[in-house]
Amino acid sequence: MSLIDLANPTRFLALSARVLPWLAAATIILLGIGLYQSALAPDDYQQGATVKIMFIHVPNAWLSMFVWGVMSVASLGTLVWRHPLADVAAKAAAPIGASFTFLALLTGSLWGRPMWGTYWEWDARLTSVLILFLMYLGLMALWRAVEDPSRAARAAAVLTLVGALNLPIIKFSVDWWNTLHQPASVMRMGGSTLDKAFLIPLLVMAVAFTLLFVTLHLAAMRNEILRRRVRSLQMMQASRVAFSSEVGTGSRQESASKGAA
Amino acid sequence: MTALSALIRRDIRIALRVGGGALIGVLFFLTVVVLMPFAVGPDLALLSRLGPAILWLGALLASLLTLDRLFMADHEDGSLDLITMSRTPLELACAAKALAHWLAAGLPLIVATPVLGLLLNLDMVATGAVALTLLAGTPALTFTGMIGAALAVTLHRGGLLMAVLVLPLSIPVLIFGVAASQAAITGPLSFGAPFSILCALSLVSLVIGPFAAAASLKHGLD
Numbered sequence: 001m002s003l004i005d006l007a008n009p010t011r012f013l014a015l016s017a018r019v020l021p022w023l024a025a026a027t028i029i030l031l032g033i034g035l036y037q038s039a040l041a042p043d044d045y046q047q048g049a050t051v052k053i054m055f056i057h058v059p060n061a062w063l064s065m066f067v068w069g070v071m072s073v074a075s076l077g078t079l080v081w082r083h084p085l086a087d088v089a090a091k092a093a094a095p096i097g098a099s100f101t102f103l104a105l106l107t108g109s110l111w112g113r114p115m116w117g118t119y120w121e122w123d124a125r126l127t128s129v130l131i132l133f134l135m136y137l138g139l140m141a142l143w144r145a146v147e148d149p150s151r152a153a154r155a156a157a158v159l160t161l162v163g164a165l166n167l168p169i170i171k172f173s174v175d176w177w178n179t180l181h182q183p184a185s186v187m188r189m190g191g192s193t194l195d196k197a198f199l200i201p202l203l204v205m206a207v208a209f210t211l212l213f214v215t216l217h218l219a220a221m222r223n224e225i226l227r228r229r230v231r232s233l234q235m236m237q238a239s240r241v242a243f244s245s246e247v248g249t250g251s252r253q254e255s256a257s258k259g260a261a
Numbered sequence: 262m263t264a265l266s267a268l269i270r271r272d273i274r275i276a277l278r279v280g281g282g283a284l285i286g287v288l289f290f291l292t293v294v295v296l297m298p299f300a301v302g303p304d305l306a307l308l309s310r311l312g313p314a315i316l317w318l319g320a321l322l323a324s325l326l327t328l329d330r331l332f333m334a335d336h337e338d339g340s341l342d343l344i345t346m347s348r349t350p351l352e353l354a355c356a357a358k359a360l361a362h363w364l365a366a367g368l369p370l371i372v373a374t375p376v377l378g379l380l381l382n383l384d385m386v387a388t389g390a391v392a393l394t395l396l397a398g399t400p401a402l403t404f405t406g407m408i409g410a411a412l413a414v415t416l417h418r419g420g421l422l423m424a425v426l427v428l429p430l431s432i433p434v435l436i437f438g439v440a441a442s443q444a445a446i447t448g449p450l451s452f453g454a455p456f457s458i459l460c461a462l463s464l465v466s467l468v469i470g471p472f473a474a475a476a477s478l479k480h481g482l483d
Contacts, residue, residue: 079476134425142426158411162408170429
């Protein structure tokens with residue numbers, strides 16, 4: 001089974017229908033375990049119970065970048081290999097990525113309220129995630145602006161790849177800007193010295209969220225394929241109606257001319 | 262080579278003549294800067310503190326708005342198809358068009374900066390710093406904006422969509438442009454570091470921009 005075998009949408013639909021229930025079950029089980037473990041995790045000596053927001057916040061932030069990576073690979077598939085499912089994958093991933101990014105921002109600001117005393121801080125990480133969110137929204141606007149999916153796909157692919165090249169530059173410049181304006185950062189994370197009691201639930205949650213993304217992505221791809229089929233069926237029907245009415249008037253004119261003769 | 266220089270000369274000539282609209286960018290720049298005191302108040306001290314930021318924002322918006330014309334007019338009269346089909350590589354042709362656009366629409370903004378600096382109560386050093394950073398930074402704006410212009414022409418959509426797509430990509434240029442001018446005016450940082458990063462951004466966009474624009478034109482036009 002290679003990637004080319006999946007190029008047939010019907011085969012992809014059949015395969016994903018078989019895989020999806022297992023993926024969904026694995027996601028639910030892992031999410032359950034992860035949530036249970038993070039509920040049992042000890043409170044931080046400084047941050048108290050609010051540290052548990054981390055178990056939701058960090059996986060969301062990790063996926064917000066991971067999804068752009070997935071979309072970049074799919075865009076390469078669209079531009080280089082012309083893989084027929086690549087643009088479906090890229091289109092389906094954008095709203096999911098935007099949701100993860102939004103959740104990362106939301107949980108971050110909810111976490112910031114008790115820690116920093118404000119919902120929003122022009123912190124380097126928050127700012128660059130906000131820019132990433134803006135780019136997701138722009139990409140979705142691009143998908144929605146054009147009717148023809150294949151034309152939109154190529155434009156979105158170029159933009160996704162340019163974004164992938166630009167994101168590290170934006171991240172770097174926002175970091176630089178932030179250190180320029182705020183010499184002493186408010187945020188002081190544990191860094192890599194995260195205790196095992198936090199690290200294990202965090203890793204479980206990260207895997208669970210990745211599985212959640214894969215499940216949602218497959219389901220969204222199925223929906224997109226079916227939506228395109230409905231669209232092409234409607235177009236066929238519309239053209240058939242137009243054609244048959246054209247033929248109808250033509251034959252009527254013919255009979256009229258015969259009558260006149 | 263002659264084809265490229267002919268293209269550049271043609272684009273500049275069209276942009277400067279009636280209907281070209283290159284100088285409207287300068288007028289827009291002037292209007293944005295004049296609007297600012299009405300929003301923040303006519304406090305000269307405050308204006309001189311905000312001056313570099315206002316000038317950079319104005320130049321950013323002005324160069325974005327004129328970008329709409331970069332491929333659109335050529336697409337309407339069919340000469341874009343000729344450029345796409347000619348033997349010159351499309352990437353080079355895109356770079357030449359962007360260069361011509363920068364010469365016709367970007368340079369006038371920099372020439373206008375000293376006059377606008379007077380309105381914002383900037384002294385000689387500050388005006389010079391802003392003009393220098395604009396000279397180093399506006400090519401990056403033109404060359405990244407060209408990607409948006411190419412997308413706009415293939416999708417037959419311009420205006421707001423293009424602005425939404427291109428503006429996040431220009432954040433690094435804005436950060437380092439304003440930082441370099443502030444460093445030259447007030448310190449304490451050295452002017453060299455942000456200014457060389459700004460030049461680096463321009464060089465990077467000089468490479469990425471033409472390739473991305475040519476790719477989107479190749480895949481999008483039919």
